[in-house]
Amino acid sequence: MPKVDATTFNLILSTLSHPVRVQIVKMLSSKGSASFTSMMNGLNLNSSGRLSYHLKRLIKSGLTVQDQETGRYVLTEAGKILASIIEPIEDLSKHKHTRPPLVRTSELQLEPFNKDKIINDLKRETGMPSRIANEVASEVERKIMNMKIDYLTGPLIREIVVSTLLEKRFEDFRHKFTRLGMPYADAANLIEGPLKAPVSSPLHIQKRAAEALLEEYTLLSERTIGDAHISGAINLSHVHDWLLKLNTIRHDIRVFLVSAPESLPLQFSARKPQSLAEALRLLLNLITAAEAYLTSDQCIDYFNVFLAPYAKGLKYEEVKNLLREFIYTLNLNFEFKGFIPSVTINLELGIPNNLSNIPITLNGRGDAYAAFADEAELITEALLDVVMEGDILGRPFLSPSIVVKVRDDPLKLKQVYPVVEKIHQIAATWGIIAFANLTLPWQIGNVNYDAHFIRLDSKWHDDWELDSLRTGNIGEVAINVPRIAYEAKGSDDTLFTLLIHSLNAAIDALIVKQRRLLNKAKEGAFPLLCFNVAGKPYFNFESGSYNITLVGLPEAIKAHTGYFLHEDSSSLALAVKLVKLAASTIDERAKDAGVRFSLAQTVTEDPSTRFAIADSKRYPDKIRVYQGTPSNPYYTLSAPVPAAAQIPLKKRIRIEEALHKFSTGGHALHVWLNEPPPPPATLIRYTKKLCESNVGAFSYSRDLTYCPSCRKTYGGVKKRCLQCGSLPSSLTYYAREITTYKPLDYWSPAAKHEFKMRARYIL
Numbered sequence: 142m143p144k145v146d147a148t149t150f151n152l153i154l155s156t157l158s159h160p161v162r163v164q165i166v167k168m169l170s171s172k173g174s175a176s177f178t179s180m181m182n183g184l185n186l187n188s189s190g191r192l193s194y195h196l197k198r199l200i201k202s203g204l205t206v207q208d209q210e211t212g213r214y215v216l217t218e219a220g221k222i223l224a225s226i227i228e229p230i231e232d233l234s235k236h237k238h239t240r241p242p243l244v245r246t247s248e249l250q251l252e253p254f255n256k257d258k259i260i261n262d263l264k265r266e267t268g269m270p271s272r273i274a275n276e277v278a279s280e281v282e283r284k285i286m287n288m289k290i291d292y293l294t295g296p297l298i299r300e301i302v303v304s305t306l307l308e309k310r311f312e313d314f315r316h317k318f319t320r321l322g323m324p325y326a327d328a329a330n331l332i333e334g335p336l337k338a339p340v341s342s343p344l345h346i347q348k349r350a351a352e353a354l355l356e357e358y359t360l361l362s363e364r365t366i367g368d369a370h371i372s373g374a375i376n377l378s379h380v381h382d383w384l385l386k387l388n389t390i391r392h393d394i395r396v397f398l399v400s401a402p403e404s405l406p407l408q409f410s411a412r413k414p415q416s417l418a419e420a421l422r423l424l425l426n427l428i429t430a431a432e433a434y435l436t437s438d439q440c441i442d443y444f445n446v447f448l449a450p451y452a453k454g455l456k457y458e459e460v461k462n463l464l465r466e467f468i469y470t471l472n473l474n475f476e477f478k479g480f481i482p483s484v485t486i487n488l489e490l491g492i493p494n495n496l497s498n499i500p501i502t503l504n505g506r507g508d509a510y511a512a513f514a515d516e517a518e519l520i521t522e523a524l525l526d527v528v529m530e531g532d533i534l535g536r537p538f539l540s541p542s543i544v545v546k547v548r549d550d551p552l553k554l555k556q557v558y559p560v561v562e563k564i565h566q567i568a569a570t571w572g573i574i575a576f577a578n579l580t581l582p583w584q585i586g587n588v589n590y591d592a593h594f595i596r597l598d599s600k601w602h603d604d605w606e607l608d609s610l611r612t613g614n615i616g617e618v619a620i621n622v623p624r625i626a627y628e629a630k631g632s633d634d635t636l637f638t639l640l641i642h643s644l645n646a647a648i649d650a651l652i653v654k655q656r657r658l659l660n661k662a663k664e665g666a667f668p669l670l671c672f673n674v675a676g677k678p679y680f681n682f683e684s685g686s687y688n689i690t691l692v693g694l695p696e697a698i699k700a701h702t703g704y705f706l707h708e709d710s711s712s713l714a715l716a717v718k719l720v721k722l723a724a725s726t727i728d729e730r731a732k733d734a735g736v737r738f739s740l741a742q743t744v745t746e747d748p749s750t751r752f753a754i755a756d757s758k759r760y761p762d763k764i765r766v767y768q769g770t771p772s773n774p775y776y777t778l779s780a781p782v783p784a785a786a787q788i789p790l791k792k793r794i795r796i797e798e799a800l801h802k803f804s805t806g807g808h809a810l811h812v813w814l815n816e817p818p819p820p821p822a823t824l825i826r827y828t829k830k831l832c833e834s835n836v837g838a839f840s841y842s843r844d845l846t847y848c849p850s851c852r853k854t855y856g857g858v859k860k861r862c863l864q865c866g867s868l869p870s871s872l873t874y875y876a877r878e879i880t881t882y883k884p885l886d887y888w889s890p891a892a893k894h895e896f897k898m899r900a901r902y903i904l
């Protein structure tokens with residue numbers, strides 16, 4: 142701008158103090174030049190004297206000149222500069238007087254925009270000091286006023302605030318001010334979109350919408366572990382329930398059976414059960430109530446022993462009818478909820494030593510459990526006979542999962558041969574049954590397994606009642622081991638260092654879960670877990686276990702050494718070293734923290750696809766090792782050898798048994814049976830052999846094909862019904878998905894691929 146002295150400057154300002162003169166400057170600016178007449182018309186003035194007067198003032202202050210040749214008026218340099226700033230200034234002053242837009246609030250009301258609300262929200266939600274909050278809110282107000290809109294919504298204002306915080310680099314405040322929820326299209330897809338698996342009720346749709354929000358909240362509220370989860374380095378199992386639920390529980394059903402109903406947090410029964418029928422009904426009520434607290438399994442240990450006193454004096458048929466009702470209800474529940482969560486029953490072959498002398502009083506008569514050995518066997522036999530029959534439609538019972546505990550000398554099997562034969566008949570017909578090998582020296586005290594083969598022993602306090610009952614697995618984190626191998630670039634030292642780093646990250650995440658859940662418990666959020674049993678809460682939080690699982694161990698070893706661990710002895714040695722290191726690191730942290738951290742081979746949630754996909758975006762094809770296809774990759778989930786590896790069963794057993802004792806949080810060897818299945822006698826021989834190995838838990842799994850038209854189940858995967866010729870689209874396939882039996886329709890794409898590739902054995 143040309144330099145002007147103070148007098149001229151004052152003259153300019155006073156010249157512009159009249160709206161007509163401002164109008165003239167604006168007109169000359171937009172048209173370039175104008176004649177006296179066109180100005181008279183354009184400005185709508187009715188007196189030429191007034192226009193002459195205003196033009197003279199403009200010329201005198203040096204903003205306008207008259208072209209001598211044409212007689213038209215034009216702006217001087219100074220006039221042009223002033224014209225360029227008049228409009229923005231006018232805009233500002235104009236908006237000051239404009240009505241603020243209306244805002245649709247979260248309470249679904251319309252009210253005028255008010256920046257004080259932003260100030261209050263910023264202070265309340267982020268702890269921002271008033272001065273800064275005021276600054277940010279004023280900036281947001283200016284932006285909104287400039288938009289010249291009549292109407293906007295609360296979420297939109299929040300987005301503007303968030304972007305303003307971002308511009309001003311207030312990262313922490315921005316994080317706390319983030320709105321949870323998803324884009325409209327995502328919500329529409331969740332609620333209206335195609336179902337990934339069949340559903341039995343609208344509850345599934347409601348649940349997945351709620352879970353999406355809970356997951357988002359969890360990952361934001363704990364940012365460091367949230368970031369590790371999102372990046373695919375670790376997996377917080379059931380992340381949507383991470384801050385609210387336990388993973389699994391082991392009930393001590395004695396507490397519910399013998400307590401007066403009024404001392405329980407919920408009225409499971411009208412009176413203390415006095416018959417097997419009342420006891421089983423109470424158990425069903427307990428299972429239904431406990432589901433709300435769990436992401437995964439509930440397990441009833443000593444099922445046949447603890448119920449034995451109630452079977453006293455009953456005939457076999459009576460017991461069988463009652464158990465049939467019980468199993469039907471469990472199955473209905475299981476199917477209705479989409480085959481999660483599962484219920485597991487642990488059965489004893491005889492009365493175990495630790496229970497023999499424990500007294501039980503029923504209907505006024507007192508005795509010890511040892512006196513009820515016959516009734517315990519009666520319950521086992523009746524239960525097995527119900528399971529063997531299948532349901533009224535000819536389908537297998539998928540709930541409860543049954544784990545048979547083999548204790549002491551495996552030869553003891555001879556004494557209970559009829560029961561043992563029934564068990565193996567079911568295994569050869571339906572699969573389904575699993576075995577816990579408690580004959581091993583490292584299976585300390587009472588040990589139980591649930592449907593996902595999550596394991597609890599009695600080592601933590603050296604007390605079976607504290608450690609294996611009335612507690613459970615509280616949380617589970619899986620580690621993406623192949624990623625560690627990719628990052629190690631062939632160096633063993635780096636591999637071990639990165640493994641320890643990941644284990645610590647997993648443990649830190651579990652500590653967060655522990656802290657948050659204990660707080661919830663203190664607040665009274667878990668009445669069923671915390672009701673008073675002889676001075677202690679029902680659920681023993683101090684004995685609750687926290688599992689860390691190594692996912693993709695086979696792929697990691699191959700990426701690191703060039704061989705799967707079943708292909709090369711030094712690769713196997715490295716895998717054992719890695720697992721031992723993980724176990725000892727976890728043990729140390731457990732001792733330091735006084736928290737029951739355990740290494741586990743099995744998981745209750747499958748992150749293998751998520752890990753493999755995350756890695757496919759980070760690492761080049763040539764260094765990655767995965768199962769499946771490039772578009773559907775996954776890692777081996779719960780085993781040291783991929784299911785697809787065509788190796789002799791003996792070799793599979795040898796590798797598994799080298800690792801089970803380190804994975805105290807859970808493990809299982811699955812023997813996938815080929816058709817035709819072996820006769821029960823052959824299977825019994827195998828069970829004995831496996832009980833002599835170092836394998837801690839194992840199952841036989843048979844694939845099943847069900848035809849709804851014929852109400853008939855066949856062994857193996859059939860391409861059509863052998864009776865009516867129905868094609869696969871109208872058949873249902875049942876098999877063990879990694880650990881539990883489910884219809885194939887409910888399986889993940891990775892599990893379906895693995896199912897096709899599985900090495901199946903003829904025994």
Ligand SMILES: [Zn+2]
Pocket residue numbers: 848849850851852862863864865866867
């Ligand atoms: Zn058929």
